[in-house]
Amino acid sequence: MIRVGVLGYGYWGPNLVRNFWESPGTDLKAVSDMSAARLEAAHARYPAVRMTTDYRDLLEASDIDAIAIATPVSTHFDLAMAALRAGKHVLIEKPMCETSEQAERLIEEAAHRRLTVFVEHTFVYTGAVRKISELARSGTLGDIYYYDSVRVNLGLFQRDVNVVWDLAVHDLAIMDAVLPQKPVAVSASGISHFPGSHEDVAYLTLFFDSPMIAHVHVNWLSPVKMRRTLLGGSRQMVVYDDLEPSEKVRVYDRGVTLNEGAEDVYQMLVGYRTGDMWAPQVGVTEALATSVGHFAESISAGTVPETDGEAGLRVVRILEAASHSIADRGRVVDLARR
Amino acid sequence: MIRVGVLGYGYWGPNLVRNFWESPGTDLKAVSDMSAARLEAAHARYPAVRMTTDYRDLLEASDIDAIAIATPVSTHFDLAMAALRAGKHVLIEKPMCETSEQAERLIEEAAHRRLTVFVEHTFVYTGAVRKISELARSGTLGDIYYYDSVRVNLGLFQRDVNVVWDLAVHDLAIMDAVLPQKPVAVSASGISHFPGSHEDVAYLTLFFDSPMIAHVHVNWLSPVKMRRTLLGGSRQMVVYDDLEPSEKVRVYDRGVTLNEGAEDVYQMLVGYRTGDMWAPQVGVTEALATSVGHFAESISAGTVPETDGEAGLRVVRILEAASHSIADRGRVVDLARR
């Protein structure tokens, strides 16, 4: 049983707290937030859990093994570093940090102290993404041709990050888990429509060392909500629509065939085939429940979690490169290797 | 009554021929194609129309006022120039030419001879695009924030052009008609998955001299067909789904509001409002019927058609720039002004 303290009871914190409370592998001990009003709400809901406005109370507590951080991104590094130095394992909400340099330092500190760093890439723990990952990595889809994602809705504008750090982070985390290869460069464009506000519409293109391309469209100004990913392979293709109530993942037995020797001026060199569509049943467990369970197991068993600090770092590197690219009107930025 | 000859009876030619045949303002005189088999099919359908494998017969015919060109793109310039020199008005299928330099020369030749050049940007003549244009240009939508289009399906691979010249040409033509401003630069990325074949997946970003951005996703390898455009404005927003059988255009009374003085660390600076949605009835006349009618009227009245050579040139310039950008991994290419 991993004893947990949670920092931050704002937008996402209550979900973390609820899952730590309900998970059989974790024991929720304390919650910290700067707002007394929010703590009062938390107390009404969890009277047996300690509440404090001073996060240091949690770092110093001897009955706490792990700290979960659900505060604004700008505070992730300092809080996580303090927690590691206090000998606590850490779960950090996505994105992991503001810079890749910060992420690297956290990874080193944790390695040095033999502590677990878990980046809470929620979508990786959904039944849908697990199924897609299985299809992509088992070769069922064949060679991956492209990954295309649209993640748009109206609002909610974030105060401290732009739409890329807010929304594309999900797609980058999913790609990191699903795709057999890692991107080598990124080009991004974005625009802000309100003075003093961050980019609210953006497009990212990821380049690979193979004939594959990935693209993400994120937008806080869309009149309709969409969460749809196309994943094209040489054998099969996937449409993943996270807003579909039941058939979130659809696998199409469709593709392209090469027509040898087509000579006609109007005729295509490349034909296509269409076959059945198949929507596998996917698990409906709340992703966060799986996520916190996996966090606790990793600590207990001393194993490397699926979304470890390295995964968090890879995602932050792309976000960082995307920010540089946006600032330079889409210039391609190479991703450093480690 | 404009007397017309059509060059090319391949993929799109039969649609042109049918509409010239049925249009009250045009009189279809002759059809030319290099394939005797295709001409035979045309003859069976239109026994009263002359058929020939030599396009020069049409250029020389004294009973023909205008030539419509529905041949592969690589032949557009030569055929259109020959037609103009023979004193014929020309309708050219999109894209107008292979290069902007070709387009410019055609415009000059036509101006010199006082002949009409009409670029057959079909979608501009649909009821849906006419309605959107009306909304955008009347100020109903407010300031335009972005234009985002997805145009994907499985196949059909083109022999002589890539997916940008095949599919994005439609979006660029629509934007040219709808948006109050013209783009100043373009960045594009694309990839080819088959040896010796053109790019089959591509992304274009268009930059403007105002806080507006446009983006087009075109793809010949999508398991599902999509034709969906988002157009965000400061007052209202539009979703245009060309595959919707009845409500192709949806206007959302939704947008963003600025919250002055929001101080909370989690609170948004920008809020949003949601209101009614409205799907105006749009005309269902076949776009090509409207298009050939407008062509004939422009000639008869001596007026400049909506999709004249300049419109065709503007679209070709962007296609050209996009090709350069793709070849250079997304480098931004400025669009020349005229």
Added chain:
Amino acid sequence: MIRVGVLGYGYWGPNLVRNFWESPGTDLKAVSDMSAARLEAAHARYPAVRMTTDYRDLLEASDIDAIAIATPVSTHFDLAMAALRAGKHVLIEKPMCETSEQAERLIEEAAHRRLTVFVEHTFVYTGAVRKISELARSGTLGDIYYYDSVRVNLGLFQRDVNVVWDLAVHDLAIMDAVLPQKPVAVSASGISHFPGSHEDVAYLTLFFDSPMIAHVHVNWLSPVKMRRTLLGGSRQMVVYDDLEPSEKVRVYDRGVTLNEGAEDVYQMLVGYRTGDMWAPQVGVTEALATSVGHFAESISAGTVPETDGEAGLRVVRILEAASHSIADRGRVVDLARR
């Protein structure tokens, strides 16, 4: 402030309890259920609320003004009658009772004691149904031609009632609130596929004294969930899809026109017109919050609630008649007037 006790903490009870707890107009005092385990769960959530396995504790409590009944239908009458006799106002979950005779007796008892009987017809308090009611009753839709509802899904089989009493009750309650007229007869067909189980698929047709028809399809064996109502009027028509995340109510400016003097053997006597579609923004307040608030207000102000005992009785009468009709292979059963 109305002080409330809730009987039943099974499927729907927790929702009632939560809303009474959160509503500004009500003060939740006690909850009763036969299961100690369920009460324990309730206690963990609401430590300040009294829990008891004996419902009589609530009837006898001097600090309770009103009793809410969320127990199986077969117990509604006895519990509601006991509550009224104890001088308490009552909120009864739908369907109100097992028979119309029971409903009539509750109404009489309440009238005699000047107590409020509120039947918790939840859907009547949704933003969508309020909007439709407004459209239908204001004449915007014109004369109502038909009301057609499909309410199907897989499971959940009920132990004590058939699919009509479980699902059609919602449609009957909505119709009671929306339609300007009341039905005069009902014909119903249904079938049970499992030994010892109730009807799991059923169809109801309601007849009126005017050229209007209503129909309800309810089904516990559908592979997909549907909650869709068509409401046709002479001026406008409504599609109400409760599963749509945002545009639940769509109003179509479509209808039929009579062509005078059409003589052709193939030509229609009746033409049709199509116009715009409009999806009004509808309130998103949880229906049960509105419902319990209206219950409390009715008691405080001494006014008749919208879904009073008479509304509950009208719905039970149709359910009762439908049961008779199903047992007699769809025989039309006239509805008694009061």
Added chain:
Amino acid sequence: MIRVGVLGYGYWGPNLVRNFWESPGTDLKAVSDMSAARLEAAHARYPAVRMTTDYRDLLEASDIDAIAIATPVSTHFDLAMAALRAGKHVLIEKPMCETSEQAERLIEEAAHRRLTVFVEHTFVYTGAVRKISELARSGTLGDIYYYDSVRVNLGLFQRDVNVVWDLAVHDLAIMDAVLPQKPVAVSASGISHFPGSHEDVAYLTLFFDSPMIAHVHVNWLSPVKMRRTLLGGSRQMVVYDDLEPSEKVRVYDRGVTLNEGAEDVYQMLVGYRTGDMWAPQVGVTEALATSVGHFAESISAGTVPETDGEAGLRVVRILEAASHSIADRGRVVDLARR
């Protein structure tokens, strides 16, 4: 090669004519219609085919083997009987006749003369219905629980028949081909909203000698078009949506399981299971092409066509019974056996 003459070039006739013209198994010889204008249109399209306003020319022609009848329903019997007496095979559009007695007489006449009677139940020859039939008859779906169809749209009002004879005829023809059992009784309700016009909204319930039920909703006054059938079986369930562009048939591995010994007052006796969904690729050949091909083959090979006179008769019997039931407010009408 079957030599064919077609009677009627109104709404559906042009489709028949086109398919007979293009089918490799048939040779279109002549077309008859009372309207000279319609014949002129036909002639322009098929200059090699004889046109006549006198249908007797076709019956007397020695170069015609078979007559196809696409005239109003009220003329089907007389024309078909005349054709049979002239020694011609007949294809009759659905519904076959106005009465079952007429259908019986045609069957007898054809049997006597050893001629083929083919009722053109188009939907039976679609790829979608062929696939569903295969699933239902092979036992893949298990026992059939219900068949539920919705076929609604705005207009087109028919001059000579009501909405049941116009639209439900399709569902009855599909059921006749798909379901392993035949109905034994029917109850129907319908209503007309326009003076002197036929029923425009109707509901049919079909009863069987087994625990199965079928239901059809047809409506000429729906603001939206729907063509959707649910087919529930004990093993799998089908949703057939004819308006879906690609996945018309969806097979759900979902169903119900009996929970033995469930004792809890709130617990269900019946649980359910959900599994994968599968959308088999279905043939996209135009149904009418398959239909006329099958007609020609049946004549050539002397075999009984799938939609023979008996199938047409079974459908007319149900339509006839439905009309009686509607006239008597839904009274159950038993279907005669043969």
